[in-house]
Amino acid sequence: MARTVVLKEGSGSGAAPHGTVPEILQRIARRFPEAVAANSERGQITFAELDFRSNQLARLLVKRGVEVGAIVVLLTGRSIDTLIGMTAILKAGGVYMPLDLGQGLEAINSAILDARPALILTEQQALPIDGIEQRRLGDELNAARQESVEPLSLGLMPSLPAYVMFTSGSTGRPKGVVVPHRAIVRLVVDADFMTLSPATVMLHAAPLAFDASTLEIWGPLLNGGQVVIVEDAVLSVDRIAETLKRFSVNAAWFTAGLFHVMVDERPDALSGLTTLLAGGDVLSPAHVRRAMALLPDCAIVNGYGPTENTTFTCCYSVPRAGWGDGPVPIGFPISGTDVRILSDTLEPVPDGEDGQLCAGGSGLALGYLNRPELTAEKFVVDPWSDDPAARLYLTGDYVRRRSDGAIEFRGRRDRQVKVNGVRIELDGVEQALRQDPVLADAAVVLSSDRGDVKRIVAFLKPRSGDAGGDLEAGVIRRLKDQLPVQAIPSTIRIVDELPLNKNGKIDRTKLLKDLIEAEQLHGDAGYEEFSDVGVGSIVGEIWAALLGRAVDARSNLFDLGATSLQMIAAHERIQAATGLRFPVTDLFAHPSIAEFQACLDGASHRSLAIAGAARGRRQRRAMNAAYGAIDVRSHHA
Structure with a gap:
């Protein structure tokens, strides 16, 4: 039986392109100066504008004390201003570190103390953190207009860190993954898992603190394509569908959960896509087959990869003829990636048998921020490489190689799980x-x-x-x-x-x-009945179907185990069944069926919307779970 050492399916571990993100973006801006780089409901920006405005801000950041390798925290949402800020941080030689207010103040403080950043750029108010300079991004962009539009000459190297993203830790302390420029470039330049070109129009709905955003942002930008930004902090199926149609989006990434919701509730909204990537968890074969049938002109890709290997390690473009029985494979290593399937003693396992997926190549992170012991434990010397500097990341994911060469995810042997x-x-x-x-x-x-x-x-x-x-x-x-x-x-x-x-x-x-x-x-004991066969009854039936159990009209749906993804699905189903139109925030603001019905009965839709908006921060936090990216902290499996 063949022994799996290094998998090199397709371009596999072929040499990744060289260069830094600013270098490649500058070349794109010179080649397509008037092309739209990013679009949103609030406006758009061309590559030329993105280039010179980020040059200006980079110069200002240097004056603020940002040096090569210095971390700049981004506490901002998805927006064109944020794209300018990210690009400027990289041009200044800095490292962007996106954080999300939904993480909670203690977690944010812990991450910031870990990182010891040179600067924090916020969207609104400053955080109660002493000793670190904080500035509003909008104010900085205005102040930067006085700076030169010429690029800085810093001689940046592809091995320099570009961003830090935090993932959960087994001790309860999240760990910051440090990703270099070369890893971003390996992901999106000359990609073999999808077509990225000047014709690419890609949805950006993932949170910045989730590394799906790496693909959504730099995939289009470093190939002359267009990023379509959904700025809403709280997303719905309606908003996603509207954005896909309005901006003629042809490429999108969804978490497995959101992919399932879209296929169930609004498959028509996906009809304009030529590439649909999904991942972050195990895909439902039934949903993949349905999507294949409904989207005959769309390539559907199952993407797998830990944050520690920059968004994707393996991808599987689902064949029209299917993949056989069993789960949807995670496929083959993407370009610039080595994959080894090894035993617990790092010995190769025979094809068809379970082993740990160990990832290497140009996409590998530099390690964990200020965690040298953990870095040494998880990033090990590759015992099967001729290069003494080659390393492997031990993912903890167990896989097997099928007879057709595709890799199949088998599970984990620790207590790490995926939720949305x-x-x-x-x-x-x-x-x-x-x-x-x-x-x-x-x-x-x-x-x-x-x-x-x-x-x-x-x-x-x-x-x-x-x-x-x-x-x-x-x-x-x-x-x-x-x-x-x-x-x-x-x-x-x-x-x-x-x-x-x-x-x-x-x-x-x-x-x-x-x-x-x-x-x-x-399950059915002590439940309050609905008073009529109106909206409340319909809502109750929808939630009973989603939760697989009877639902007390008085109970908080989140206490019953409802997830944010189910809120999105319920929102779409309630609108379809009743003909009512209301923002998904109303469900988050009134999370029991009785409360939701009472508000519909006793208040105008306008007042409901205002009440929902007043709870913006709480809703944003709850909705963060829905995306993995409609918000997520890390991406794995």
């Missing part, structure tokens, strides 16, 4: 809960008992005398200050004791089994 495209360490969630002052112990599991829907379930054992009525709310509130929204348990159970298995360890299997049995047994 976001990499979550369940042990990290447990660790954070165990540090809560009112808890004696805690256990966390992932439940997939509701079809495609995944939910994190936490079992909490209170300290003696601390089992008050508001215990759950307080624990969750404190947890939200430490962890991304995707890591917050959607189901909480208070227990007297955590059961142990015969080895004396927490029996998480029993906890989950008992939970599911109890929910099935008591």
Whole structure:
């Protein structure tokens, strides 16, 4: 039987293009000066304008103290101004580090203290952080208009870091992944997993703190194409559909969850795409087959890759004839990428057998920010390379190579999971809960008992005398200050004791089994009936179908395990079933069916919209879970 050492399917581990992001972008700007580089509802910018405005801001940033290798934090949303800011940071030799306010102030503070940035660029108000200069991006762009439009001459190298993105950690402390210029270039220049050219018009709806944004932004820009920016902090199926149609978008990336929602609810909106990439979690074969049937002129690509290897490691362009039985493969290494399938002792495994996917090549990150021990543990010397400097990233993902050469994802052997495209360490969630002052112990599991829907379930054992009525709310509130929204348990159970298995360890299997049995047994008990057969009844039926259980009209849907992706799906289904038109924010603002119905009955649609807008920050945080990127912290599998 053949032994897998290095996979080189297609262009595989071929040499990646050279150069830095600013160098390539400058060449594009000279070649296509009047072409539109980015578009949004609020305006557009040409490549020439992007080039000279980012040159001006880069000069101002240098005056602010940004040196080569210095980190600049971006606390901004998707916008043309942010694109200018990102480009300027790179031109100044800096490293952009996007953070999201939905992470919670404690998590943001921790990341900033980790990074020790030279500057923080914000969209609105400053953060309560001492000792680090903060400036509004809009003000800086205005001030930069006095600077020269000529580029700086800094002699930047492709090996220099370009950005830092944070992923979850098993200890509850997120880790910053440091990605160099060459890794971005390897991803998007001469790409072999999709066509990127001046004709590319690509949707940018991923959050900046999710590395899908690397593809969405630099893929078009470094090839003379156009970025179409969705600036809404809270997205809906309607908004995505409108944007795809209005700007004639022909390429888009969705998390697996959002892809499933789009295929179920608005497949017509995808008809203009020539390339549809999906990933961040395991794709549903049924949804892929349906998309293939509905989109005969669209290439559908399953993209896999950890943040540590810059967005994609492997891709699979789904053949029209199908892929056979089983899961959709993750495919083959993309250009500039080495993939080895190795045993736990880093020995090659025979084709067809499970082994750990180990990634190398030009897309590899430099390591973890200020975490040398963790970097040494996860980024190891490649024992099978002739190059003594070659390294491998140990993904922790187990795969096998099929008889046709395609790689198939098999799962993980640790407690890392994916929720809406976001990499979550369940042990990290447990660790954070165990540090809560009112808890004696805690256990966390992932439940997939509701079809495609995944939910994190936490079992909490209170300290003696601390089992008050508001215990759950307080624990969750404190947890939200430490962890991304995707890591917050959607189901909480208070227990007297955590059961142990015969080895004396927490029996998480029993906890989950008992939970599911109890929910099935008591699922219909004590539920408030709907008063009529109007909107409330329709909404109740829709939510019962989405959650796979009866729904109490009084219950908070998030407490029942509803996800932000399900909110998007419910929004689309309610509008279709009732004929009402309302923003998806209304569902987030009124998360019980009774409250939502009462607001529809007792207030005008305009007042509902105003009420929803007043809750903007809370809704943005909740919606961050929906994208993986409609917001995400990392991208993996």
